[in-house]
Amino acid sequence: MEDKLPSSRRLAYQNKRLKTLLEKYKQSHHLQNALIQLSERASTVAELTLLYPAIHDILQKYVPSKSFYVVLQNQQCQTLELSYFSDEKDGIAVPLNHSNSFDEGATGYVFKEGKTTYFTKQQMQEAAANGLFKALGTPAEHWVGVPVYQEKNIIGVLAAQSYDVNQSYNSQQIQLLEVMSLYLATAIERVKKREYLESEVKIRTRALTQSNDALNLEVANRKRALQRQQILFKVSEIATQAKNLDDAYVKIHGIIKTITYAENLYIALYDKDSGWITFPYCVDEYKENTQPRQFAKGYSELVISTEETQLINPEKAQALLNSGVVQRSAPVPNKQKATSWLGAPLKTSQGVIGLIVCQAYNNKHIFSQDDNELITFVSHQIAAVLQTKLANQAIAKSHQELEFRVNEKTKELQQTNLHLQMQIEERKKIEQQLYHDAHHDSLTSLPNRSLFLTQLEKTLQHFQRFPERQFAVLFIDLDKFKDINDQLGHQAGDQFLINVSELFSQCIREHDLLARLGGDEFVILLTHLTEPQQAEDVANRIIDLMKKPFNIKGTLLQSGASIGINYSKQSYKHTDEIIRDADAAMYHAKNSGKNRYELFHPLLTQSIADVGQKALHHLDVMPMSFRSSEIITLNEQQQSESLFEAFGEHPILGFTSFEVLKKFATDKEQHLKVELQLLECAYTQAINANVAMALVPCSCLLLEKHEFTLFVDVLNKQRGPSQLCLLFDEQEIRHACATQLENLKQLSLLGYSIGLNNFAKDRCELNLLTDVNFDYLLLSSTFSKRILQQDSYDLQLQGVLPITKLKKMKVIAKGPSILNFRVLLEKHGLSYFVGKQHTLACPESQPEHVSQSV
Known part of the structure; x- marks a missing residue:
């Protein structure tokens, strides 16, 4: 597979290059035809007034040039004079009514600059406004001017313009104008000489009547002029009649023999x-x-x-x-x-x-002076013919090489076509698998948070247009799941989650959506509800199934499910509001005895507020305690550091974490008050416990504009001999606004230790590590466990470690029994661990205080 992909890319690149060469050949072909027609017209027209319309006819085949004019410099008065003019809107009187109009206008600007210039209508107006030239006549949508050179001197300007907005000039058309201008001076010179010869013939013819001697001389001169003209015709014919360069050289030699x-x-x-x-x-x-x-x-x-x-x-x-x-290198x-x-x-x-x-x-x-003049006369035409032939030879050679390469590549394409088809089919399968992996949980194969939120957003939008199509969201949290993990290990916990997901799938209809948010949290989206009782029926079926014991590795386990039900309402504008209220109902079910369901009601928020008021009432007298966790670091000195996570024993809520207390704050002001008081308590307890570092979870509310000032005041007031590491959850940081991110960076600049908690819980985002100077990076317990189970998580870790090493961050693996896997995790590059070493055979040896997910 890997060998075939580069071959496909090479073939694609070579095909693209072949197309480019074909386009160049097509452009060269157009140039050649235009030049041949110009040479033929210059050889046939008798005067300049007939040459310019002929040139105009040639140009119109390849370039938008209905409006076209030629301006040449008068060598005596050094001014630009109109030689040919054809315009769709302006008549010939418009440019002639303005004295020195071409010297002052865009044509004079091109003559002075001596290079091709292309203007759109807006660019023309801006240039005129800047004083580069005057805008004369009706404004054109597109205008291009090309200088006309004779040898190295500019003698005039060839200009074309378009009044159609959509009819612009591309680079190939401008190139054609430039090439035509190169040969225009030669063509003009040829016609002028022809005119001069014709005028000479007329003058000499009149003189013949006055003197026989003059008549003989005039006849001789006329014969000489005719001879030169015939020579020029013959040289011009070489451009079209010669088969190749060698044939052209032979024909040129034959012509020169007739001269001298x-x-x-x-x-x-x-x-x-x-x-x-x-x-x-x-x-x-x-x-x-x-x-x-x-x-x-x-x-x-x-x-x-x-x-x-x-x-x-x-x-x-x-x-x-x-x-x-x-000088001669050797004697002759x-x-x-x-x-x-x-x-x-x-x-x-x-x-x-x-x-x-x-x-x-x-x-x-x-050789005489006449020979000198004659060979000088024909050499210019010979040079033009040879230049054309040399260009044609290069084009022909390029075409042969191109044809050969096309044939070779065609053979290769025929040989690899089957392989390409196989690769395309394989790539489609890979893309389908990647899409599935990105939107589904790797353990249970259920839709993940991202897919669930996307479908919920669509359902909400549909409900806002058609209110009669009701839906409901069930937020499910498994009871006693942490005990299963602690007692039987994470592999048993994973198998339990797989079994539970299969049972939940049996309780819903085909068009309903079951997803795993993470850990032991599941959500169900029920659509096309005809009555609310249908959602409660699903919840009852799930609760009944969860009451039955599970057989895992020969051990019977009793679990349960706390379910929050939230129905669709017109007041909902965002999916976060729906999930939030379903989550609140689930917490109410869990606090009401677990293994049951509760419907969300606004009164539920009030009841939680009452609890929150009680929490604030007892906060000042709450005895703050610490759950001690050890950071094990294996460095050159084999040192260890102690780390503490702050927790409180609340008289109403019992033993709980800071995050639980903050959930019972009913508004922003109360939330802020809870966090700041908890932070002060943490500082006091950290000093009393004399710990090296205490981890304190904080929310992004403290990083908002006005709240950040109060936050810093508390930090400055409480800063003492002990140190606190302010932990911010990765999910909150990921959705933080610019002001919050800037204030987070300011904390680091002020010298406070900050950490990123639950990193890679859902996905691994490296930009969070490069944007902020974190001191600690706490891997989520899920990610820490997956490192030993799946190669994809180990690859993600190997991408994280070089960045943390460069940023001097301490990467910490955490989990209830992470120390049981310390030796294995060290082989993956981890040196720091937070947790207690659990013994499965002795449950009583587990830590006295363990945070319960609420």
Whole structure:
């Protein structure tokens, strides 16, 4: 399974990469078609006024460009002038009515910046407001301007705009505009030359009537112009007719032969990044081919560095050698020395990409200035053709590689398709299992708290819309469950919980929901109730079943169930209120004799309040006692520390914990009073008992904004020689507000010892450990037990320990008989334990005071 998953990921990554390459090839194909059409139009139109509409027609096939214009700089007055304008909304008069409008507007901004700029309507308005340029004409939703370069100089701007909000320009379309702009200057130059030639022809034709000599000269010039034009046509045809680069080189050689002496010719390409010159084509009477070389000081390097055509005769060659501009790595035989050498650079908008060279030996031909001008004239067109062919070759090579990879990957995909299908099915099963594990109790397989609360929330919302559809919640707490754990061990307790969950499932209908909240607490959600008596019938069935003894490991056990029933009411807005009142009814049932059920009623709250008043009345005279628990730590010095948990013997409630006393506080003010008085009692008793550390449970109420001030005052007043560790329950901290969390951190900064109690009771959240500097981390008894039973809990522990070590926290495992498993837990990395070592055979040896869950 683990071997197949990486293969699946690699295939997914390679497929994604193949799709990207195909998209790049498609874009390159569009660019190539657009450039071919531009070259053909530039070769056929007779004047510039016909070229721009042709360019516009080409662009509209690939780019939203119904509104399109071209602005070129007037070299004499250095201003931008409109060469072509087509707009969906503004007529030609709009830009012409504003003097210097293009210099001041967004077009002038692109011309000054010299780079492609894309504006949305909002960006255009913000730029105009910031003073970058003036907003002219009807505002467009999308506007893009591309500078037009001639060699290295910017000569104008090509702009397209869209008035449709949804018709924007993507990066590929902008790239197409940029590429078109690169070839626009060359096309304009070609048409201008053609116009110039045509005008020259007309002028010379008129002059022929005045002089026969002038007529002959004009005819010759016209023939020369026509010859050059034909040469340009032939060079342009190479871009579409040549099968590949080698074929293009041969055709270029054939064209050059019609111009001048070209028996010895080579074409060189220059890579500026690597500094290498290669010679893909060479025809020479003394050399079969020329090897690539690094950029040095030869004739070819001179042409590339100067970017000018060089005509070199023997005298100039000697002068270049004498000045050191040209150097030869080895002597050249006189017979192989060129007596006339002519080299022209192949220049594009990106710079010189190479050169074309003709040379003659033994004075077979002497190149003239006419040869110089002619080869210079055609070299620019040859450079454009070669650049296009080089790009096409790269695309073709990429396409071949892509096709090969696609074929290979297709074979691999066919081979692994079955495995992938199996992995998908397996993953679905795993996801289903993970979802089940996240929403069900690992011991009983019943729905857990999270799933129960989710279903209760849906039921409450449904009830608020349809009040006639009643529901009820039964809160169940098992009686004497702690005794079973203490006497028979946790494994017997777990089996007892499993048996009980099966019995409870038999007492409800299929659409009802039974869940385990944790420990020995269960809840039942009864829906579609036609009468309240149905919930009481379920409770009676559960109580009757629980009266029967359970046979666990040959031992008969007698337990019971205290049940609180709470019916749906329109006043309920949150699920916490429903659980709270069902819990209160359950406590009333337990305090009323156990193994019975009680219905929740508002009067129940009043009766609890009466008890709470009695608790407060006796609190000042209540004898506070401590249940001693030993922290066993195995460190290098083999030291031990003593720890005490504060408990009180109340005249009404009997022996109970702080948490029980706080449950009988009827309001926030009374709750606060109880906690602060208990805290003062704990300090007094800790000092009298002379303990090293006493653990005092506290609620998050003390961390609220106004209550925190009273809390700190009590701490400052009572701070003495003994130390208290203020314990906060993990569930409360998990749902605490920002102010409470900030005040909790403030306690640590003020130097008070704080601890996190019942950690990982329901789930293990590491962010609580990293956000607050706790001194003690008390693992819940459930988690401490599960570490030895299930590997998943041990893995969670191994994730917790490095964080606590880094934060210098003491991790404590706790439980009624945790010391019985001390040796096993030490192997899992735990060194601290809170509890008493129980002997199952001698129940009377257990501690005198044991906290009873209320």
